[in-house]
Amino acid sequence: MKVLKFGGTSVGTVDTIKQVISILENNLAQGERMAVIFSAMGGVTNRLIEIGRMASAGQAEYLELLKAVEERHFATIRGLLNVKNQSTTFAAVKGLFNELEDLLRGVSLIRELTPRTLDLIMSFGERLSTTIITEALKHRGIATEYCDARSLIRTNDHFGLAEVDFEITNRQILEYFAKTSALPCVTGFVASTADGITTTLGRGGSDYTASIFGAALDAEVIEIWTDVDGMMTADPRKVPNAFTIPSISYAEAMELSHFGAKVIYPPSLQPAFAKNILIKVLNTFNTAFEGTLVHRSANGKEYAITGISSIDDVALVNIQGSGMIGVAGISARLFTALSDHRISVILISQASSEHSICFTIDPRNADRAREVLQKAFEAEIAVGDIDSISIEKNLSIIAIVGEGMKKSTGVSGKLFSVLGKNGINVIATAQGSSELNISVVLSKNDLSKALNAIHGVFFQSETRSLNLFIVGVGLIGGTLLEQIRNQTTYLRDEKFLKLNVAGLTNTKKMLLEPDGIDPTRWRDELDELGVKTSLPAFVQRIIELNLPNSVFVDCTSDKDIVYYYGDLLDANISVVTPNKVANSGRYAEYLQLQRMALHRGVKFLYETNVGAGLPIINTIQGLMASGDKFLKIEAILSGTLSYIFNTFGPGVRFVDVVREAKAKGYTEPDPRDDLSGTDVARKILILAREVGVPLEPEDIAIAQLLPDNCQQAPSIEAFFAELEASNDYFEKLLTDAQAQGEVLRYIATLENDRATVELRTVGPQHPFYTLSGSDNIVSFTTERYKDRPLVVKGPGAGAEVTASGVFADIMSISSYLG
Ligand SMILES: NC(=O)C1=CN([C@@H]2O[C@H](COP(=O)(O)OP(=O)(O)OC[C@H]3O[C@@H](n4cnc5c(N)ncnc54)[C@H](O)[C@@H]3O)[C@@H](O)[C@H]2O)C=CC1
Ligand SMILES: N[C@@H](CC=O)C(=O)O
Numbered sequence: 001m002k003v004l005k006f007g008g009t010s011v012g013t014v015d016t017i018k019q020v021i022s023i024l025e026n027n028l029a030q031g032e033r034m035a036v037i038f039s040a041m042g043g044v045t046n047r048l049i050e051i052g053r054m055a056s057a058g059q060a061e062y063l064e065l066l067k068a069v070e071e072r073h074f075a076t077i078r079g080l081l082n083v084k085n086q087s088t089t090f091a092a093v094k095g096l097f098n099e100l101e102d103l104l105r106g107v108s109l110i111r112e113l114t115p116r117t118l119d120l121i122m123s124f125g126e127r128l129s130t131t132i133i134t135e136a137l138k139h140r141g142i143a144t145e146y147c148d149a150r151s152l153i154r155t156n157d158h159f160g161l162a163e164v165d166f167e168i169t170n171r172q173i174l175e176y177f178a179k180t181s182a183l184p185c186v187t188g189f190v191a192s193t194a195d196g197i198t199t200t201l202g203r204g205g206s207d208y209t210a211s212i213f214g215a216a217l218d219a220e221v222i223e224i225w226t227d228v229d230g231m232m233t234a235d236p237r238k239v240p241n242a243f244t245i246p247s248i249s250y251a252e253a254m255e256l257s258h259f260g261a262k263v264i265y266p267p268s269l270q271p272a273f274a275k276n277i278l279i280k281v282l283n284t285f286n287t288a289f290e291g292t293l294v295h296r297s298a299n300g301k302e303y304a305i306t307g308i309s310s311i312d313d314v315a316l317v318n319i320q321g322s323g324m325i326g327v328a329g330i331s332a333r334l335f336t337a338l339s340d341h342r343i344s345v346i347l348i349s350q351a352s353s354e355h356s357i358c359f360t361i362d363p364r365n366a367d368r369a370r371e372v373l374q375k376a377f378e379a380e381i382a383v384g385d386i387d388s389i390s391i392e393k394n395l396s397i398i399a400i401v402g403e404g405m406k407k408s409t410g411v412s413g414k415l416f417s418v419l420g421k422n423g424i425n426v427i428a429t430a431q432g433s434s435e436l437n438i439s440v441v442l443s444k445n446d447l448s449k450a451l452n453a454i455h456g457v458f459f460q461s462e463t464r465s466l467n468l469f470i471v472g473v474g475l476i477g478g479t480l481l482e483q484i485r486n487q488t489t490y491l492r493d494e495k496f497l498k499l500n501v502a503g504l505t506n507t508k509k510m511l512l513e514p515d516g517i518d519p520t521r522w523r524d525e526l527d528e529l530g531v532k533t534s535l536p537a538f539v540q541r542i543i544e545l546n547l548p549n550s551v552f553v554d555c556t557s558d559k560d561i562v563y564y565y566g567d568l569l570d571a572n573i574s575v576v577t578p579n580k581v582a583n584s585g586r587y588a589e590y591l592q593l594q595r596m597a598l599h600r601g602v603k604f605l606y607e608t609n610v611g612a613g614l615p616i617i618n619t620i621q622g623l624m625a626s627g628d629k630f631l632k633i634e635a636i637l638s639g640t641l642s643y644i645f646n647t648f649g650p651g652v653r654f655v656d657v658v659r660e661a662k663a664k665g666y667t668e669p670d671p672r673d674d675l676s677g678t679d680v681a682r683k684i685l686i687l688a689r690e691v692g693v694p695l696e697p698e699d700i701a702i703a704q705l706l707p708d709n710c711q712q713a714p715s716i717e718a719f720f721a722e723l724e725a726s727n728d729y730f731e732k733l734l735t736d737a738q739a740q741g742e743v744l745r746y747i748a749t750l751e752n753d754r755a756t757v758e759l760r761t762v763g764p765q766h767p768f769y770t771l772s773g774s775d776n777i778v779s780f781t782t783e784r785y786k787d788r789p790l791v792v793k794g795p796g797a798g799a800e801v802t803a804s805g806v807f808a809d810i811m812s813i814s815s816y817l818g
């Protein structure tokens with residue numbers, strides 16, 4: 001025996017009913033003995049309530065609404081049955097509507113809608129839908145029988161939420177089934193008293209009917225057919241990565257539904273659970289879906305938690321005072337007062353200091369709760385034992401639920417850590433000793449971000465997203481986007497990671513797209529959908545969007561953009577950048593950014609500030625963290641100058657080599673920054689700061705490399721013209737060096753807290769003699785690397801190596817966020 005229940009959307013239209021019929025036919029073909037429970041057509045119950053209220057208020061327009069409901073049912077008959085088969089069904093349905101119209105006329109005359117009458121009005125919804133479907137099944141040759149549950153389910157007269165008399169009900173159901181061999185089509189939701197007065201079963205009504213029938217008949221399974229793929233790990237409208245839970249325990253389903261998951265209403269399934277009957281939640285519109293199994297107890301689980309649920313809108317009441325400490329009975333009085341006024345409490349938390357108790361309620365009850373409590377504790381407030389009753393609104397609750405967290409460690413650690421890393425403030429928290437649920441209260445503004453971030457860490461094998469906001473899509477930014485595009489599949493399949501480009505801007509246009517900009521079409525999308533760039537607006541929007549796992553990637557050389565870093569870090573958004581401006585300004589600013597990132601628990605990463613993708617900053621930070629002391633740094637830190645001195649030779653013009661370096665993407669956007677020594681000075685300044693020497697920009701002694709005419713060129717083109725005019729100067733530098741068997745090297749040194757940058761010549765013995773291409777080389781002499789320095793060497797400029805260094809920083813944030 002199997003009991004099936006089809007909800008309002010499943011019987012909502014002609015097409016969906018046809019789908020229901022085909023599901024039933026498949027089952028019948030397998031010889032299953034069944035009972036089928038139907039809800040009213042989707043939306044009809046609410047409409048009937050509205051019509052009843054209008055009638056009782058004397059609003060004659062209720063008749064028009066009633067006509068529309070009637071027409072919807074007539075149209076359903078026309079859509080389901082051949083013309084020649086329609087008349088009996090029309091007659092039956094018309095009969096029901098006549099009855100309903102008489103009833104409503106009575107209501108409108110006496111201007112009163114009692115709960116008893118409302119139950120009768122509502123019962124028409126199920127009676128109508130079930131009548132039509134029964135007829136449609138009959139005309140398909142299926143032996144079926146309309147079964148009005150009012151004749152089988154016996155209740156008391158608590159109208160609207162009647163209580164079932166199981167003894168009589170079970171007996172009546174068994175007697176009925178003993179007599180019939182046809183397929184019973186049962187009206188959900190409705191029942192009746194001993195006097196035959198119609199009642200309804202309250203919230204989750206038709207599920208309850210299915211459960212009552214299933215339990216009475218000892219069914220092997222109860223199938224709840226709905227319009228979604230079973231119960232999901234989170235609300236898919238809020239968490240796009242949510243997926244179906246294959247199996248859940250009854251207790252877990254209870255917890256999730258308490259916190260808003262509305263697929264089933266577990267209390268209504270209690271009779272079936274008491275008899276250990278399996279429940280399957282299935283999708284009428286996706287019959288291939290295998291369903292969520294709801295068991296009495298949890299089976300082996302893949303994940304530490306089963307699902308995440310939330311209540312969007314709650315108010316937090318906090319009552320505190322020194323007079324509460326050690327006084328018995330305060331909480332009893334508190335909750336009695338609330339219950340006397342029918343104010344339901346959702347979550348309670350009290351710290352062991354007993355200095356305060358806080359709890360959450362529906363915000364619509366907030367003002368009433370304050371009045372009630374002020375009255376209940378009038379005496380304590382008057383003498384100052386209770387000093388305040390505060391109410392905070394615009395809050396939400398998130399609950400993680402799962403039997404898997406019982407007696408297992410690390411679940412709450414993971415929850416609070418992901419919230420912390422995303423800068424989400426937890427206002428209150430509660431965990432029941434059943435260890436089935438941990439709830440946190442947080443700002444409503446953080447709800448979506450928190451849900452997605454929590455989902456990401458607990459359901460690891462699903463794809464997590466890192467939201468990137470990229471400013472500047474020139475050489476490095478553009479190459480980064482290309483690398484992201486090329487790695488999409490690898491990251492998805494191997495790392496379960498999506499790098500979601502949620503924002504992009506160049507100097508002309510900006511585009512914010514939380515669902516992601518296609519990295520294969522970003523140029524077109526930015527061009528077509530972008531709006532005029534405004535960096536303040538862009539940053540402001542990023543902060544407002546409040547997406548989880550957000551990373552701001554600055555790929556410009558903009559001098560002012562650094563002012564936004566502070567705001568971004570302060571809003572818990574990590575910053576990754578190859579732009580050296582922030583770290584090479586005033587020391588106080590550098591320090592402030594470092595501190596801000598640390599304080600906020602987010603990352604500020606800039607490995608590519610020095611030596612592009614070469615691991616230079618990370619190496620220093622590792623040595624510093626482990627307590628090494630830096631004695632000396634000697635380095636070639638300019639890819640451009642390295643390339644120039646590795647390429648410039650007899651028969652080659654200096655200016656052409658500089659142009660080549662620019663074309664190869666080694667130079668700064670303004671190559672004067674490279675040749676003036678500024679770029680190298682900024683880099684050694686950054687390294688000095690990283691090793692704990694708090695230098696300012698003016699502390700770096702730069703020995704000028706260029707003749708004055710080049711150094712002072714007012715524009716990039718003028719600069720190239722001056723370089724061309726000064727070829728003899730550069731040739732002489734070269735030939736002088738060669739005459740001594742040496743090569744030209746632009747070397748930065750940090751020693752005894754002093755930093756210098758100068759052009760030197762070095763001979764074959766010097767470790768910097770053999771370099772090629774755009775190589776950088778950094779030699780660290782430390783207490784641990786004293787006799788032989790630690791050397792990092794390799795290409796230190798260029799689009800690919802720089803973008804991949806930025807990429808690596810982004811990946812390290814992804815690992816940090818977990
Ligand atoms: N090229 C290289 O090998 C390396 C470069 N870097 C750094 O990478 C950064 C980018 O360099 P490239 O890509 O080579 O320069 P680029 O000039 O090709 O790209 C920078 C882009 O940023 C845009 N931009 C500037 N200010 C902007 C603003 N306020 N809003 C929006 N867009 C803006 C520019 O229009 C340009 O398209 C620079 O800070 C550079 O120092 C760091 C290491 C190596
Ligand atoms: N222009 C720079 C690029 C890296 O920072 C260089 O030439 O090294």
Ligand code: NA
Pocket residue numbers: 607608609610611612613614615616617805
């Ligand atoms: Na680097």
